[in-house]
Amino acid sequence: MEGYLGGRIEAFDGLYAALAGRLRGYLMAQCRDAALADDLLQDTFLQMHRSRHTYEPGRPVTPWVFAIARHVFLMKRRSTGRRLRFEERLTADATAGDVVRDDVKAMVEKDEVRRALEQVPADQREALLLHHVQGWSFAEIAARLGIRVNAAKTRAFRGMKKMKGHLK
Amino acid sequence: MSAPQPLRDRVAGDLRPVRPLRSPTVRALVLVPLAAAIVFAVPALHFFRSDMAALGVLRGWGFSYAQAIAGIVIVALALRESIPGRSLSRAVVSCTIAGGLALPALVLVMTSSTFDLGPAPGRALVEGVGCFRASAGAALPALLFAALLVARAFPLRPGIAGALYGLGCGLIADAGLRLFCEYTAPPHVAFAHGGAILGAMFVGVVVSRISAPSRR
Numbered sequence: 070m071e072g073y074l075g076g077r078i079e080a081f082d083g084l085y086a087a088l089a090g091r092l093r094g095y096l097m098a099q100c101r102d103a104a105l106a107d108d109l110l111q112d113t114f115l116q117m118h119r120s121r122h123t124y125e126p127g128r129p130v131t132p133w134v135f136a137i138a139r140h141v142f143l144m145k146r147r148s149t150g151r152r153l154r155f156e157e158r159l160t161a162d163a164t165a166g167d168v169v170r171d172d173v174k175a176m177v178e179k180d181e182v183r184r185a186l187e188q189v190p191a192d193q194r195e196a197l198l199l200h201h202v203q204g205w206s207f208a209e210i211a212a213r214l215g216i217r218v219n220a221a222k223t224r225a226f227r228g229m230k231k232m233k234g235h236l237k
Numbered sequence: 238m239s240a241p242q243p244l245r246d247r248v249a250g251d252l253r254p255v256r257p258l259r260s261p262t263v264r265a266l267v268l269v270p271l272a273a274a275i276v277f278a279v280p281a282l283h284f285f286r287s288d289m290a291a292l293g294v295l296r297g298w299g300f301s302y303a304q305a306i307a308g309i310v311i312v313a314l315a316l317r318e319s320i321p322g323r324s325l326s327r328a329v330v331s332c333t334i335a336g337g338l339a340l341p342a343l344v345l346v347m348t349s350s351t352f353d354l355g356p357a358p359g360r361a362l363v364e365g366v367g368c369f370r371a372s373a374g375a376a377l378p379a380l381l382f383a384a385l386l387v388a389r390a391f392p393l394r395p396g397i398a399g400a401l402y403g404l405g406c407g408l409i410a411d412a413g414l415r416l417f418c419e420y421t422a423p424p425h426v427a428f429a430h431g432g433a434i435l436g437a438m439f440v441g442v443v444v445s446r447i448s449a450p451s452r453r
Binding site for chain 2: 074075076077078081082085086089090111114115118120121122123124125126128131132133134135136137139140213215216217
């Protein structure tokens with residue numbers, strides 16, 4: 070990171086190689102859309118580049134860059150109203166899909182999980198996805214969300230409980 | 238995994254060396270001379286309270302400068318909040334705002350023995366507006382300075398950062414106001430002095446939300 074701040078493009082390449090995979094996984098878990106996750110990944114690196122002077126040398130890079138990624142995701146969601154359109158599409162699908170074929174049953178089930186996830190409050194869903202999908206430890210989640218470890222555990226637990234409730 | 242060429246080209250096109258921001262504490266220290274000047278200027282530009290001698294140096298200047306230091310600490314927290322990945326938890330934000338708002342009342346309780354000294358009948362509004370204007374006017378330079386410091390960073394929650402530095406600057410201004418206004422009646426203190434601090438917080442929120450790089 071120090072090399073990148075010093076203006077070396079090779080340092081940026083190294084940073085991209087080290088972070089892009091995890092960032093993409095995180096963004097994918099947030100938006101559940103591969104193409105959008107790729108766009109958000111590029112936006113995240115551009116935003117990181119614009120605000121690179123805010124990185125404090127000596128501190129871990131991960132919380133800093135994930136905070137930027139989360140912000141990029143939230144801004145994108147806000148500006149496009151993607152969630153609203155997604156819910157509208159789900160409603161339209163539910164109305165049109167009265168007869169469900171066996172070969173798309175698996176997809177429907179995925180949709181059920183997705184719908185159940187949508188019912189979970191955003192803060193709980195985020196903790197749940199980071200822990201159960203991304204495999205982050207609760208300490209890492211707590212550090213990134215700026216909450217206590219116990220709060221991270223509680224959010225993930227309550228999120229899972231609510232999701233299970235909606236799946237029944 | 239290598240960076241896509243368009244992204245790499247855009248980054249390479251703007252890849253000049255940058256100097257990282259100093260730590261929030263160090264940047265907040267820039268406010269110290271301004272805060273000291275504000276605490277001195279508010280009574281100096283108007284007049285000192287009539288019981289200044291009875292109050293003594295510690296209960297007068299000492300408590301005012303202690304409150305101003307608390308204001309600078311809160312501005313430092315706002316600067317920390319403005320660094321990605323160093324956001325404050327909800328508990329810290331809530332405790333800071335509650336503690337900051339309670340601080341002037343605590344200082345009043347610790348430095349006064351009676352709480353019935355208020356404006357003369359019929360003068361409450363005029364005197365209240367006078368105190369509010371003096372405090373709000375004194376908070377303005379610190380607010381502008383703090384807003385510049387925060388805008389140079391990257392506040393992801395500009396509303397919270399603004400509320401914090403507005404509160405800090407309001408406390409700095411109120412530290413000077415208490416050397417000028419000797420009224421201890423709760424309605425006057427709550428509405429004129431507390432109102433000015435809340436006003437500074439509100440201005441901080443608005444300015445921060447407008448000026449934050451994260452909204453552009």
